[in-house]
Amino acid sequence: MLKVHSRCDLSCDHCYIYQHADQTWRGRPTRMPPATVQAAARRIAEHAREHELPVVHVVLHGGEPLLLGAAGLREVLAELRTAITPWARLDLRMQTNGVLLDDELCRLFVEYDVRVGVSFDGDRAANDRHRVFAHGGSSHDLVRRALALLRRPEHRASYAGILCTIDVRNDPDRVYEALLAESPPRVDLLLPHATWDHPPQRPGPEPTPYADWLGRLHRRWVDDGRPMSIRMFEALRPGGGGTEAFGLAPADVLVIEADGSWEQVDSLKTAYHGAAGTGFDVFDHSVDEVARHPGVAVRQDGVEGLCVTCRACPVVDRCGGGLYAHRWRTGSGFDNPSVYCADLLRLIDTVDAYPPPTPPASGEGSTTSPVDGLLDDLATGHGSASTLALLADTQLSITRALLAACRDGSGTTAAWELLVHLDQVAPEAVRAILAHPFVRPGLVHRLDSSAPPGLGAAADPLPAIAVAAALRAGVPAALHVPVRADRITLPTLGSLVLPGLGESAEVTVRPGEFQVRGGPVAQTVLLDPLAPPSTGWFPTRDVSVPGGRLLLEDGDPYRDCYGQPVESRLDGPAARALGRTLAAAWRVVHRDVPAHAAALDGGLRAVVPLAPDPARPLRSATARHAFGAVAVTPHADPETMAVLLVHEWQHAKLGAVLDLYDLVEPGQGLRIRVPWRPDPRPPEGVLQGVYAHLAVTQVWQSRAAATDHPDASAHAAHFLAWTRDGVDALLASRSLTATGERFAGQLRHALEETRVGSR
Amino acid sequence: MDHAPTRPSRPDLDDLTRSLHVPLERIAVEHADLIEAVRSRVVTNDSVPSGIVAVAAFNSSI
Numbered sequence: 052m053l054k055v056h057s058r059c060d061l062s063c064d065h066c067y068i069y070q071h072a073d074q075t076w077r078g079r080p081t082r083m084p085p086a087t088v089q090a091a092a093r094r095i096a097e098h099a100r101e102h103e104l105p106v107v108h109v110v111l112h113g114g115e116p117l118l119l120g121a122a123g124l125r126e127v128l129a130e131l132r133t134a135i136t137p138w139a140r141l142d143l144r145m146q147t148n149g150v151l152l153d154d155e156l157c158r159l160f161v162e163y164d165v166r167v168g169v170s171f172d173g174d175r176a177a178n179d180r181h182r183v184f185a186h187g188g189s190s191h192d193l194v195r196r197a198l199a200l201l202r203r204p205e206h207r208a209s210y211a212g213i214l215c216t217i218d219v220r221n222d223p224d225r226v227y228e229a230l231l232a233e234s235p236p237r238v239d240l241l242l243p244h245a246t247w248d249h250p251p252q253r254p255g256p257e258p259t260p261y262a263d264w265l266g267r268l269h270r271r272w273v274d275d276g277r278p279m280s281i282r283m284f285e286a287l288r289p290g291g292g293g294t295e296a297f298g299l300a301p302a303d304v305l306v307i308e309a310d311g312s313w314e315q316v317d318s319l320k321t322a323y324h325g326a327a328g329t330g331f332d333v334f335d336h337s338v339d340e341v342a343r344h345p346g347v348a349v350r351q352d353g354v355e356g357l358c359v360t361c362r363a364c365p366v367v368d369r370c371g372g373g374l375y376a377h378r379w380r381t382g383s384g385f386d387n388p389s390v391y392c393a394d395l396l397r398l399i400d401t402v403d404a405y406p407p408p409t410p411p412a413s414g415e416g417s418t419t420s421p422v423d424g425l426l427d428d429l430a431t432g433h434g435s436a437s438t439l440a441l442l443a444d445t446q447l448s449i450t451r452a453l454l455a456a457c458r459d460g461s462g463t464t465a466a467w468e469l470l471v472h473l474d475q476v477a478p479e480a481v482r483a484i485l486a487h488p489f490v491r492p493g494l495v496h497r498l499d500s501s502a503p504p505g506l507g508a509a510a511d512p513l514p515a516i517a518v519a520a521a522l523r524a525g526v527p528a529a530l531h532v533p534v535r536a537d538r539i540t541l542p543t544l545g546s547l548v549l550p551g552l553g554e555s556a557e558v559t560v561r562p563g564e565f566q567v568r569g570g571p572v573a574q575t576v577l578l579d580p581l582a583p584p585s586t587g588w589f590p591t592r593d594v595s596v597p598g599g600r601l602l603l604e605d606g607d608p609y610r611d612c613y614g615q616p617v618e619s620r621l622d623g624p625a626a627r628a629l630g631r632t633l634a635a636a637w638r639v640v641h642r643d644v645p646a647h648a649a650a651l652d653g654g655l656r657a658v659v660p661l662a663p664d665p666a667r668p669l670r671s672a673t674a675r676h677a678f679g680a681v682a683v684t685p686h687a688d689p690e691t692m693a694v695l696l697v698h699e700w701q702h703a704k705l706g707a708v709l710d711l712y713d714l715v716e717p718g719q720g721l722r723i724r725v726p727w728r729p730d731p732r733p734p735e736g737v738l739q740g741v742y743a744h745l746a747v748t749q750v751w752q753s754r755a756a757a758t759d760h761p762d763a764s765a766h767a768a769h770f771l772a773w774t775r776d777g778v779d780a781l782l783a784s785r786s787l788t789a790t791g792e793r794f795a796g797q798l799r800h801a802l803e804e805t806r807v808g809s810r
Numbered sequence: 811m812d813h814a815p816t817r818p819s820r821p822d823l824d825d826l827t828r829s830l831h832v833p834l835e836r837i838a839v840e841h842a843d844l845i846e847a848v849r850s851r852v853v854t855n856d857s858v859p860s861g862i863v864a865v866a867a868f869n870s871s872i
């Protein structure tokens with residue numbers, strides 16, 4: 052966080068910079084001098100380079116950063132982009148009171164890709180309770196004007212959201228309506244700063260007025276169908292911990308003051324004079340030196356950095372002890388629960404209780420949120436068709452977000468415009484291509500800035516995606532598509548290999564066929580499977596399975612994401628043999644474990660053959676970025692293949708869950724002994740192992756009961772023991788989040804039922 | 811200025827579900843935070859500490 056200007060044009064009475072204990076601002080330069088900006092940018096770049104950080108977040112703050120003016124801000128932004136962008140992706144943000152925002156500034160922020168958050172406390176009465184000029188005049192109209200500017204389509208990309216400090220004397224309904232009227236992408240609600248030395252105002256007799264006030268707002272928001280994102284409520288949901296004020300995410304914010312001194316987060320200023328100081332500055336000290344400062348270090352410690360009360364608190368994984376500054380008390384320092392503890396506890400209850408749970412169709416009543424619902428269902432060991440559909444939808448949304456991020460990086464291209472057009476006229480075709488498991492690996496590769504700039508830059512995957520979608524939709528189009536090693540791959544459809552195509556080829560799509568021209572080469576490819584094969588065209592083969600069509604993916608270059616060599620294109624007989632084995636294996640899964648088969652039907656779309664390795668003939672793998680696919684060594688026995696499919700599909704499902712939730716406590720570096728490997732494993736690996744082995748146990752138990760397989764009972768017992776020991780070791784390790792513990796606990800339960808059910 | 815900066819958290823289930831119904835063209839504008847969250851969680855995995863399997867063939871890492 053960069054304090055580029057240390058004064059403010061407003062004079063809010065709740066401002067912790069000017070009104071609270073710390074008065075260090077008095078000794079600071081008004082604006083951050085250019086040499087300090089430069090030194091700060093270099094320190095950040097140095098840190099990004101040394102630690103190979105993929106991304107750095109920089110927030111311009113103040114005082115009021117807009118007081119620098121457009122020219123001053125442009126210098127700061129240019130300095131930051133020039134110094135940092137070669138080393139890491141720079142996410143630039145600004146927090147402002149909005150009073151001075153105008154068209155020119157908005158254009159500047161769009162140009163430099165700065166996302167602007169505006170402080171605004173709600174309706175006029177609420178806002179003007181605190182947010183006024185020194186002469187007492189209202190800022191309400193000026194701030195609303197700023198918000199209207201940011202809402203304009205040409206500026207909207209720079210509109211980050213609203214920061215609203217609450218006051219329980221305001222009317223929560225009116226505040227809610229005023230916020231909603233500004234259609235902010237996101238709202239941050241903040242509790243007023245307070246400490247045990249200076250407790251928050253509690254004007255009435257109620258013990259938890261802040262929880263009551265926020266609970267009212269929460270109810271309105273839920274009733275309205277959650278029309279905007281409110282971070283506080285999202286963060287407080289189970290598994291939702293994600294802001295500094297709640298939850299245990301390590302506080303990774305450092306502040307650079309206008310004079311170049313390094314400080315800890317700002318809100319500490321509310322505690323005591325100089326509370327945030329470290330004694331270090333950007334001229335003489337690196338980020339690493341500051342990070343070793345004891346006050347900063349303790350904040351990286353998660354649960355261990357909290358007081359005894361919080362550590363024992365049942366909702367600590369969601370509350371995280373509240374905002375650090377709110378814990379201050381002279382004498383015990385920060386070793387206390389939040390001064391808002393009672394409110395926080397009650398608010399979490401309120402958020403959990405509303406909307407009231409709909410009575411479950413059967414069984415005993417329980418309060419499950421959608422999060423719990425999804426996880427509970429998967430903790431049965433398999434997961435229903437609707438859960439699988441939800442998981443597949445989230446994966447598709449992630450791929451769409453990645454696509455939009457690629458567009459952010461490359462600007463509008465013909466491929467993007469074609470995709471946007473197809474998304475309107477043939478959304479199903481676009482969906483089918485984006486759901487292909489190897490589209491996401493291509494997008495991630497393209498976006499991954501950890502690859503050194505210029506070196507091995509990934510080809511733009513959008514043109515091939517757009518062409519495949521156009522072909523699928525039967526919509527005529529023409530695009531230039533990058534050629535890699537004489538090859539163009541159209542996801543789901545196949546690869547064209549034509550020597551001499553050059554670096555890029557023009558592809559023209561017509562219904563049922565496409566034409567490619569590059570260098571001296573031209574070729575028309577007919578997609579009709581009954582037409583004579585086109586030279587150089589290798590269509591992706593598929594096989595009919597109970598879940599639909601399963602692709603044998605041996606052509607897409609992005610299938611190489613399994614950390615082990617993939618097989619190159621199979622010849623006709625080998626492909627047919629693998630197809631037969633897979634179809635038969637799928638039927639075996641239906642025979643053995645119908646519940647798992649339903650989950651397989653709901654999501655497995657492609658199988659990648661792995662290269663044979665005589666030392667390890669039976670291998671299979673799943674990749675986090677390729678939901679909907681598994682990789683296997685081609686193996687002729689359907690019974691064996693069925694076990695591999697069930698095992699890998701477990702990993703795929705859990706991988707998709709881990710895109711959404713933290714089940715493992717971050718940053719512990721812990722290793723756990725497991726029965727299935729000689730070396731101790733990280734908790735996430737153990738969780739994956741347990742989840743897969745639970746399913747395999749169920750397969751063998753079913754075989755033991757229904758077939759005369761001689762070793763089925765022994766296998767079942769063996770996998771059952773592995774799973775039980777693994778899950779017990781995991782639970783004993785205390786390395787899971789509360790959400791993770793709940794999940795593992797339910798797996799343990801599913802296991803007991805499995806055991807009871809075994810014969 | 812006020813308080814802590816706004817930072818994206820993990821991709822949120824509701825956001826993800828809602829964004830599926832937003833035309834491709836408008837996602838960047840209406841779901842800028844989601845894109846940021848997906849970037850940090852999926853592309854760079856900067857929330858994932860060492861010792862956790864980020865992109866992996868799970869079989870070799872369970």
Ligand code: SF4
Pocket residue numbers: 360361362364365366367370371372373388389391392393395396
């Ligand atoms: S609710 Fe209170 S005791 Fe529990 S974590 Fe939050 S501040 Fe600590």
Ligand code: SF4
Pocket residue numbers: 059060061062063065066067068069113114115148170182811812
């Ligand atoms: S606008 Fe922000 S920095 Fe300025 S006085 Fe108000 S709270 Fe303080």
